[in-house]
Amino acid sequence: MKTRDMVIHAxxxxxxxxxxxxxxxxxxxxxxxxxxxNLYYHFANKQDIIQEIxxxxxxxxxxxxxxxxxxxxxxxxxxxxxDAAFVALWKFRFFYVNLHDILLKDDQLKKRYLKLxxxxxxxxxxxxxxxxxxxxxxxxxxDVERLADTIRILxxxxxxxxxxxxxxxxxxxxxxxxxxxxxxxxxxxYATEASSAMFSQMESRYQSLIAEDGAALNAI
Amino acid sequence: MKTRDMVIHAxxxxxxxxxxxxxxxxxxxxxxxxxxxNLYYHFANKQDIIQEIxxxxxxxxxxxxxxxxxxxxxxxxxxxxxDAAFVALWKFRFFYVNLHDILLKDDQLKKRYLKLxxxxxxxxxxxxxxxxxxxxxxxxxxDVERLADTIRILxxxxxxxxxxxxxxxxxxxxxxxxxxxxxxxxxxxYATEASSAMFSQMESRYQSLIAEDGAALNAI
Numbered sequence: 001m002k003t004r005d006m007v008i009h010a011x012x013x014x015x016x017x018x019x020x021x022x023x024x025x026x027x028x029x030x031x032x033x034x035x036x037x038n039l040y041y042h043f044a045n046k047q048d049i050i051q052e053i054x055x056x057x058x059x060x061x062x063x064x065x066x067x068x069x070x071x072x073x074x075x076x077x078x079x080x081x082x083d084a085a086f087v088a089l090w091k092f093r094f095f096y097v098n099l100h101d102i103l104l105k106d107d108q109l110k111k112r113y114l115k116l117x118x119x120x121x122x123x124x125x126x127x128x129x130x131x132x133x134x135x136x137x138x139x140x141x142x143d144v145e146r147l148a149d150t151i152r153i154l155x156x157x158x159x160x161x162x163x164x165x166x167x168x169x170x171x172x173x174x175x176x177x178x179x180x181x182x183x184x185x186x187x188x189x190y191a192t193e194a195s196s197a198m199f200s201q202m203e204s205r206y207q208s209l210i211a212e213d214g215a216a217l218n219a220i
Numbered sequence: 221m222k223t224r225d226m227v228i229h230a231x232x233x234x235x236x237x238x239x240x241x242x243x244x245x246x247x248x249x250x251x252x253x254x255x256x257x258n259l260y261y262h263f264a265n266k267q268d269i270i271q272e273i274x275x276x277x278x279x280x281x282x283x284x285x286x287x288x289x290x291x292x293x294x295x296x297x298x299x300x301x302x303d304a305a306f307v308a309l310w311k312f313r314f315f316y317v318n319l320h321d322i323l324l325k326d327d328q329l330k331k332r333y334l335k336l337x338x339x340x341x342x343x344x345x346x347x348x349x350x351x352x353x354x355x356x357x358x359x360x361x362x363d364v365e366r367l368a369d370t371i372r373i374l375x376x377x378x379x380x381x382x383x384x385x386x387x388x389x390x391x392x393x394x395x396x397x398x399x400x401x402x403x404x405x406x407x408x409x410y411a412t413e414a415s416s417a418m419f420s421q422m423e424s425r426y427q428s429l430i431a432e433d434g435a436a437l438n439a440i
Contacts, residue, residue, distance in 0.1 A: 100384050114385065143405060150374070150402050157377030164320050165334065182370050185363060189409035 004042045006032055008056070011049045015094035019169065020050070020102065047106055054109060057092045058116055060084070067126040073134040075198040079205065081127060082180050085155055089176045096159035097171075117152065124148035128187070136195035137187065151183050158182075174213040181206040224262045226252055228276070231269045235314035239389065240270070240322065267326055274329060277312045278336055280304070287346040293354040295418040299425065301347060302400050305375055309396045316379035317391075337372065344368035348407070356415035357407065371403050378402075394433040401426040 001009075010032050014023045025046050029039045043049050064084030068077050095102065103110040125148040131137040132144070139147060158179035159171050166175075184202055191199045221229075230252050234243045245266050249259045263269050284304030288297050315322065323330040345368040351357040352364070359367060378399035379391050386395075404422055411419045 100380065103384060117385070143408075146402070146405055150405060153377070153381050153402075154370070154374055157373070157381055160320065160380065161373050161377050164323060165337070182366070182373075185366055185370060186406055188363075 003034065003038065007039055007042060008049060008052045011046075012053050012056070012092070012094075015053075016091075017170075019097060020094045021098065025049075047109075050102065050106070051109060053092070054095075054112060057088070057095065058112070060088055060091070061116060061120055064088075065120055065123050065127075067123060067130055073130050073136060075195075075201060078131070078198065079202060082183060082202070082206070085183065086176055086180045089155065089159060089179065090173060093159055093171055093176075096156065097163060099156075099160070117156075121145065121149045121152050124151055131195075135192055136198070137190040138192050139190045147186070151186055154182060154186070155179060172213060174210045177206055177209045181210065223254065223258065227259055227262060228269060228272045231266075232273050232276070232312070232314075235273075236311075237390075239317060240314045241318065245269075267329075270322065270326070271329060273312070274315075274332060277308070277315065278332070280308055280311070281336060281340055284308075285340055285343050285347075287343060287350055293350050293356060295415075295421060298351070298418065299422060302403060302422070302426070305403065306396055306400045309375065309379060309399065310393060313379055313391055313396075316376065317383060319376075319380070337376075341365065341369045341372050344371055351415075355412055356418070357410040358412050359410045367406070371406055374402060374406070375399060392433060394430045397426055397429045401430065 007028060011023070011028050014028060014031060023046075025039055025043070026036055028049070029036045032039075043052075061084075064087070065081060070077070089096065099113075103113055125145045128137060128139060128144050128148055132139055158176070162171055162175045162179075163169070181203065184199065184206065188199045188203075227248060231243070231248050234248060234251060243266075245259055245263070246256055248269070249256045252259075263272075281304075284307070285301060290297070309316065319333075323333055345365045348357060348359060348364050348368055352359055378396070382391055382395045382399075383389070401423065404419065404426065408419045408423075
């Protein structure tokens with residue numbers, strides 16, 4: 001792996017484990033056993049690294065939360081979306097811990113974040129609409145976009161909410177799976193007869209993942 | 221009004237308008253035209269004032285978000301709950317802006333906050349159950365509490381979400397009414413035939429309140 005990529009991945013790991021606020025570029029260099037000078041050869045500052053991590057985040061969202069091109073909509077597609085939402089929360093959890101502070105320091109990142117929010121809401125709308133077209137959901141046309149937006153907001157606020165509630169600084173996988181299961185809870189009342197079994201199956205799956213907690217990470 | 225109460229109300233107003241972080245006890249004393257010594261006669265520090273404001277918040281929630289004792293459940297009752305949720309968001313908006321920071325500084329307040337969260341989820345569950353019993357909603361028994369909890373989480377995260385999204389430091393009434401309308405969106409798919417007209421009526425009402433923005437405050 002190139003030094004540049006090593007820095008990005010090590011930073012993501014350290015930010016997630018110890019919080020973005022407490023990790024400096026010196027910590028990152030020390031963790032990798034490289035000199036601060038070497039790190040500064042690749043990145044101007046910590047914000048520069050965060051921008052690169054955000055690119056990975058965008059990539060994950062854009063590749064995984066996009067309407068399927070297959071004509072048929074399977075239960076498996078729905079689960080793939082939910083898993084991708086979980087991975088986004090887990091893999092980039094440091095963003096959600098103090099998003100407000102991170103964005104406040106960086107106008108360019110904020111613009112990218114708001115753009116990603118918009119495109120994610122749009123993708124979720126399209127996915128919901130595909131499910132409506134496939135006869136799996138019955139959502140009034142005028143509510144599809146607001147429902148998509150509400151789901152996205154709930155997910156984006158989930159980690160912040162859980163951290164306020166607990167006395168821990170870290171979030172557990174089971175708490176994130178619980179967040180994903182709330183997405184199902186919000187969509188489920190729109191399930192048609194054709195999809196009610198699919199929704200029951202998904203609910204059981206996420207209930208088991210919540211129960212297994214850490215072990216479940218390997219299943220994703 | 222007694223000096224003590226004047227301090228509490230002026231502080232709430234200043235915190236809401238300028239943010240809790242930027243307002244000191246000196247600002248509060250100056251705003252009221254009293255000496256800092258007079259303020260300190262009544263309160264040990266700012267945190268002490270925040271605790272008193274939190275008591276007003278608890279009072280508002282406990283008095284207004286509690287299951288009605290009337291046997292019949294009216295559309296009016298539902299709107300009264302939604303209005304109370306809006307008032308809580310609006311009147312105590314400074315809490316929601318940096319809840320995490322406020323609670324981090326004060327263990328006792330955090331305990332009170334978590335207790336209030338629990339009792340609010342319990343009250344919302346009971347209200348939903350009353351609507352189920354009245355034939356207005358059809359929610360599977362095992363989902364009532366998680367639905368109540370999800371609604372509460374969404375409302376509690378709403379202001380933080382909106383502030384991240386906008387470039388403003390302040391929140392507009394219309395943005396808060398939009399939050400309230402999302403509560404309706406989440407509950408509406410469970411509406412029975414008996415209540416679908418009631419839900420349409422509520423949705424139109426909050427749509428008008430969103431459109432009117434500030435003017436709407438007088439209607440609550």
